[in-house]
Amino acid sequence: MQLFTERTPRVAAARQLTKRAGRERAGRFLAEGAQAVREAVRYGQVHEIFVTQQAAERNADLLSTVDALVSVVTDKAADSLSETVTPQGIVAVCELLDVSLEEALAAPKLVTVLVGVSDPGNAGTVTRVSDAAGASAVIFAGDTVDPHNGKCVRASTGSVFHLPLARARNTTAVFDACRAAGLRLVAADGYATTDLYAADLSQPTAWVFGSEARGLPSEILDAVDEAVQVPIYGKAESLNLATAAAVCLYASGYQLNS
Numbered sequence: 001m002q003l004f005t006e007r008t009p010r011v012a013a014a015r016q017l018t019k020r021a022g023r024e025r026a027g028r029f030l031a032e033g034a035q036a037v038r039e040a041v042r043y044g045q046v047h048e049i050f051v052t053q054q055a056a057e058r059n060a061d062l063l064s065t066v067d068a069l070v071s072v073v074t075d076k077a078a079d080s081l082s083e084t085v086t087p088q089g090i091v092a093v094c095e096l097l098d099v100s101l102e103e104a105l106a107a108p109k110l111v112t113v114l115v116g117v118s119d120p121g122n123a124g125t126v127t128r129v130s131d132a133a134g135a136s137a138v139i140f141a142g143d144t145v146d147p148h149n150g151k152c153v154r155a156s157t158g159s160v161f162h163l164p165l166a167r168a169r170n171t172t173a174v175f176d177a178c179r180a181a182g183l184r185l186v187a188a189d190g191y192a193t194t195d196l197y198a199a200d201l202s203q204p205t206a207w208v209f210g211s212e213a214r215g216l217p218s219e220i221l222d223a224v225d226e227a228v229q230v231p232i233y234g235k236a237e238s239l240n241l242a243t244a245a246a247v248c249l250y251a252s253g254y255q256l257n258s
Contacts, residue, residue, distance in 0.1 A: 029148035039158030055089030124155025
């Protein structure tokens with residue numbers, strides 16, 4: 001069997017998808033690793049899967065369910081498509097996932113809005129948390145990382161394929177769309193005077209989260225309906241973004257479903 005190498009044109013074209021410009025140009029992205037590929041096959045639109053011989057043997061059950069083209073590649077070719085230290089040898093080329101704001105907010109009860117989050121690992125983990133907490137969409141607003149970034153996709157452990165993702169540079173337009181959809185905008189802010197557990201979260205809510213390093217700027221906090229803080233009972237200085245998001249989203253999920 002002739003194996004594809006890193007110089008094979010289809011492999012070279014797929015390698016361009018590790019960059020945002022390449023993804024935008026092609027309208028496709030890479031989902032790396034068995035779990036991400038499994039979720040892509042179940043819930044996404046897969047165009048091609050690149051897999052090493054060893055990975056094909058390990059994932060024979062997964063590959064038996066695939067309708068897309070499966071191309072066997074050398075280890076070096078697989079490494080060239082990977083953004084991890086220890087590649088798993090299986091990568092799917094998928095259609096971009098983002099939808100319009102209107103589609104993402106078609107029937108919202110609980111929505112996550114990320115504003116200015118630049119770390120893809122944080123964004124992917126918050127997407128995973130949003131999925132687990134029952135959110136109906138994740139919106140990447142303003143200067144926020146691309147949800148199709150390889151690290152973001154991996155950190156979501158497949159959740160990017162489970163719920164609508166929307167991107168919009170204009171944060172004001174995002175907030176207006178959320179309000180038009182009947183959502184109340186609540187920001188997580190470590191300096192807020194309202195305690196999370198004293199807040200009324202029984203209404204459909206769009207949670208607004210900022211970057212772990214800088215939080216939310218004053219103009220964003222002025223634009224939301226309420227800002228709340230997660231209480232810290234011990235000596236920790238703060239919570240990381242994903243942990244704070246988990247606490248907030250589950251608090252909303254509990255009140256919305258009680």
